[in-house]
Amino acid sequence: MTLLVVGSAGQLGREMVRAASASRPVVGLSRVDLDVTDAGAVRVAIEAHRPSVVVNGSAWTDVDGCELEPERADLVNARAVGNLAEACTRVGAHLVQVSTDFVFDGTPGPDGVLAPYGEDHPTNPLNVYGASKLAGEEAAGAGATVARTTWLQPADSPGMVGRILAALEGDGPVELLGDRRACPTFIVDLVPVLLQLADERVPGVVHVVNEGVASWAEVGHLVAAEVGADLNRIVSVTETDLGPPRPARRPAYSALDNAALRRLGHPPLRHHRDAVADTVARLRG
Numbered sequence: 001m002t003l004l005v006v007g008s009a010g011q012l013g014r015e016m017v018r019a020a021s022a023s024r025p026v027v028g029l030s031r032v033d034l035d036v037t038d039a040g041a042v043r044v045a046i047e048a049h050r051p052s053v054v055v056n057g058s059a060w061t062d063v064d065g066c067e068l069e070p071e072r073a074d075l076v077n078a079r080a081v082g083n084l085a086e087a088c089t090r091v092g093a094h095l096v097q098v099s100t101d102f103v104f105d106g107t108p109g110p111d112g113v114l115a116p117y118g119e120d121h122p123t124n125p126l127n128v129y130g131a132s133k134l135a136g137e138e139a140a141g142a143g144a145t146v147a148r149t150t151w152l153q154p155a156d157s158p159g160m161v162g163r164i165l166a167a168l169e170g171d172g173p174v175e176l177l178g179d180r181r182a183c184p185t186f187i188v189d190l191v192p193v194l195l196q197l198a199d200e201r202v203p204g205v206v207h208v209v210n211e212g213v214a215s216w217a218e219v220g221h222l223v224a225a226e227v228g229a230d231l232n233r234i235v236s237v238t239e240t241d242l243g244p245p246r247p248a249r250r251p252a253y254s255a256l257d258n259a260a261l262r263r264l265g266h267p268p269l270r271h272h273r274d275a276v277a278d279t280v281a282r283l284r285g
């Protein structure tokens with residue numbers, strides 16, 4: 001019943017190894033141990049460990065970097081997933097592939113309403129990163145769990161909440177993006193759901209996000225309220241206020257709806273407001 005985590009030094013991989021170790025044998029392989037773009041090495045590692053589940057924590061997550069190097073994005077985020085899928089098939093392991101809200105373009109559905117995207121909403125990535133992750137979803141194969149999530153917040157390091165906290169400790173305004181909205185999702189809440197989906201060998205695309213939709217400016221208000229800071233110090237800015245355009249376009253709206261999870265009978269993840277409060281408490285120690 002071994003669970004193998006590749007890309008285990010990333011923020012998701014680290015927490016996956018830590019949390020899963022409580023209930024089963026876990027092997028974590030970081031990029032140093034296993035380069036997932038090396039198909040032969042992937043086959044050898046998976047045949048050596050013969051895991052029942054492989055969780056892919058590896059990805060090239062530098063969205064602007066991907067825009068400038070599409071070949072590398074495709075290699076790491078798509079073709080490497082094919083390597084993992086093929087090796088998993090050989091040993092009968094279930095693959096959990098993690099994907100992103102950036103497969104969507106931020107526009108409303110056919111009814112003209114902008115609402116959290118369900119799994120069936122048509123994809124239309126605006127950037128190379130999103131396109132490479134969408135290709136990775138296909139490369140994972142029909143039997144794999146493809147868990148899409150958004151705006152991940154780490155379990156063991158400051159992340160965005162920590163950066164906002166640190167900024168609030170100084171004086172003056174704290175500028176945060178207010179023109180993009182999604183579902184801030186806390187890895188500590190995501191990992192148990194991924195483990196359950198893995199154990200149930202759920203096939204297909206499943207959205208997994210904390211409840212609630214927010215911009216970073218709105219998250220800033222939550223953090224400020226939590227520490228009793230003046231809410232007026234949080235200043236909502238737009239991407240264009242922050243400087244010259246970045247190489248990759250981002251969707252202005254990429255909230256996800258956990259529709260498949262509801263159908264599967266999974267309880268909702270807690271609201272991000274509660275996860276922000278817990279994170280502030282953890283970081284203030």
Ligand SMILES: NC(=O)c1ccc[n+]([C@@H]2O[C@H](COP(=O)([O-])OP(=O)(O)OC[C@H]3O[C@@H](n4cnc5c(N)ncnc54)[C@H](OP(=O)(O)O)[C@@H]3O)[C@@H](O)[C@H]2O)c1
Pocket residue numbers: 006007008009010011012013030031034035036037056057058059060061076080098099100101133149150151152153
């Ligand atoms: N972060 C987010 O907000 C977010 C949002 C939605 C979805 N996701 C998805 O969630 C998953 C986990 O993301 P994360 O935030 O944990 O990313 P992360 O912290 O950047 O971790 C990714 C890990 O993959 C490793 N890696 C890169 N290339 C590799 C290769 N060729 N072979 C093996 N390992 C390799 C990286 O190693 P090095 O550091 O040594 O390169 C890093 O440890 C990804 O699939 C990502 O697309 C993330």
